[in-house]
Amino acid sequence: MCEEIKDFDMQQMNSSPVRPSIFSAVSQGNVEFITHICKANPELVWSINHMSRGIFDFAIECRQEKIYNLLYGISAKDWISNLVDHSDNNKLHMAGLLSPPAQLNRIPGAALQMQRELQWYKEVETIVPPKFLEYRNRDERLTPRELFTKNHSALLREGEKWMKEAATSYTVVGALIITIMFAAVITIPGGSGDTSFPIFISEKLFMLFIVSDAISLFSSTTATLTFLGILTSRFAEDDFMKSLPTKMVIGLATLFLAIATMMIAFSAALLIIVRGQSWIVIPTILLSSVPVTLFAWMQFPPPQVKITVSTYGKGIFNRNMKRWL
Numbered sequence: 001m002c003e004e005i006k007d008f009d010m011q012q013m014n015s016s017p018v019r020p021s022i023f024s025a026v027s028q029g030n031v032e033f034i035t036h037i038c039k040a041n042p043e044l045v046w047s048i049n050h051m052s053r054g055i056f057d058f059a060i061e062c063r064q065e066k067i068y069n070l071l072y073g074i075s076a077k078d079w080i081s082n083l084v085d086h087s088d089n090n091k092l093h094m095a096g097l098l099s100p101p102a103q104l105n106r107i108p109g110a111a112l113q114m115q116r117e118l119q120w121y122k123e124v125e126t127i128v129p130p131k132f133l134e135y136r137n138r139d140e141r142l143t144p145r146e147l148f149t150k151n152h153s154a155l156l157r158e159g160e161k162w163m164k165e166a167a168t169s170y171t172v173v174g175a176l177i178i179t180i181m182f183a184a185v186i187t188i189p190g191g192s193g194d195t196s197f198p199i200f201i202s203e204k205l206f207m208l209f210i211v212s213d214a215i216s217l218f219s220s221t222t223a224t225l226t227f228l229g230i231l232t233s234r235f236a237e238d239d240f241m242k243s244l245p246t247k248m249v250i251g252l253a254t255l256f257l258a259i260a261t262m263m264i265a266f267s268a269a270l271l272i273i274v275r276g277q278s279w280i281v282i283p284t285i286l287l288s289s290v291p292v293t294l295f296a297w298m299q300f301p302p303p304q305v306k307i308t309v310s311t312y313g314k315g316i317f318n319r320n321m322k323r324w325l
Contacts (some may be wrong), residue, residue: 002040012044019047026055029064038325045074045325052086053094060094060124063103065316071127073321088138094126096147100153110158111248112310114240117155121148122241123317129323149237160235163244167230168256174224177258181217181265185210187268205268205275212265220258242250245311252304259295263288 002109005018013019018037022044025033032053042185048054059067071077098104099117107113121144125133134143142150154262188198189209230247234240267288274280 001111002036005037005041008041008100013044013047014040014104018283019049022047022055026058026064027062028042029062029066029126030068031066034067034070035324042325044307045076045080048085053086053089054080057083057085057089057091057094060091060120061097063099063120069087069321070324071321072319073082073324074324075325077127082129085133088135090128090132090135090144091124092128092132092135092144093120093137093142093147095121096144098151098152102269105276108306110155110162111244112306113239114152114155114159114237115245115310116166117152118237118241119315126156129188152237153225156235156237156240159240162232163233163235163248166248167227169249170251171224171227172209174220174227174251174255174258177255177262178217178224179257181213181262184265184269185213185217189272200268200272203272205272205319209265209268212261212268216258218266219254219261223251223255223258226254242311245307249308252307256292256295256304263292 001018001021005013005016008016008018021036022037025037045055049058053061056068056071059065071080074080081091099113104113107116132144136143137147140147162231189200189206198206208236226247229253230244233244233247235244267284270284271281
């Protein structure tokens with residue numbers, strides 16, 4: 001196909017199946033097809049579909065980041081960024097549309113889906129002229145941000161519900177750990193002697209118990225307060241970009257630390273009480289690792305790692321794309 005279209009004029013382009021094939025490739029994220037075709041005939045980079053939307057407008061609409069990234073590797077980027085469709089929708093209006101279900105369902109959780117949609121909007125915002133931020137389309141007379149708010153209102157509510165339900169569940173767990181750890185440090189293993197000091201105060205295991213108990217108490221308190229911060233958040237659109245994910249990451253990390261140190265404190269206390277019985281050490285360590293491992297398995301990668309990568313990772317956009325056209 002590349003060999004055939006090298007010398008095609010505009011009339012031959014319009015009458016051939018090349019343009020429909022290009023937009024079909026865009027919808028599927030077929031980067032190789034787009035790059036080879038456009039290199040064979042550079043005029044094809046200006047192709048438009050039946051709605052007068054260009055390749056990169058359609059890539060934004062379909063949320064195909066690999067195709068969109070090609071925009072950073074062409075010399076005519078600024079010219080292409082100024083194009084609008086027949087309804088006066090610019091590229092930022094395309095980012096204001098809701099992502100196709102197939103693309104949206106690849107991301108777990110409504111909160112992360114809302115974050116990804118905001119990331120697309122903020123990214124496209126950097127390439128369009130400043131006047132396009134307040135540019136109203138012809139059909140609905142909406143600015144890109146107004147269109148974004150209109151199309152994402154349902155997803156915003158789902159994201160708020162998802163965050164609140166998760167935060168509520170984790171808050172209960174954190175409060176339970178606080179209660180247990182506070183009671184454990186008062187009722188120390190072995191009790192106190194005549195001097196009111198703990199009997200096993202000189203034992204290394206006893207110091208391990210105290211330190212683990214303190215870390216667990218402080219971590220669970222931090223986690224609980226962080227999740228309470230999520231529950232009392234205003235849940236505005238931009239909060240899903242970094243504010244809410246950051247709180248969730250901090251809350252999950254400190255809750256995991258609280259559970260791990262709680263089991264260490266329990267194991268240390270048990271070993272102090274049954275000291276001299278070496279056969280019980282290995283079973284105790286193995287059993288205490290079960291809840292920690294289970295929590296880690298259930299939370300990593302979803303949602304802890306995915307939230308962290310989505311919020312602080314390098315992202316899906318590549319502004320350092322090498323010049324290819």
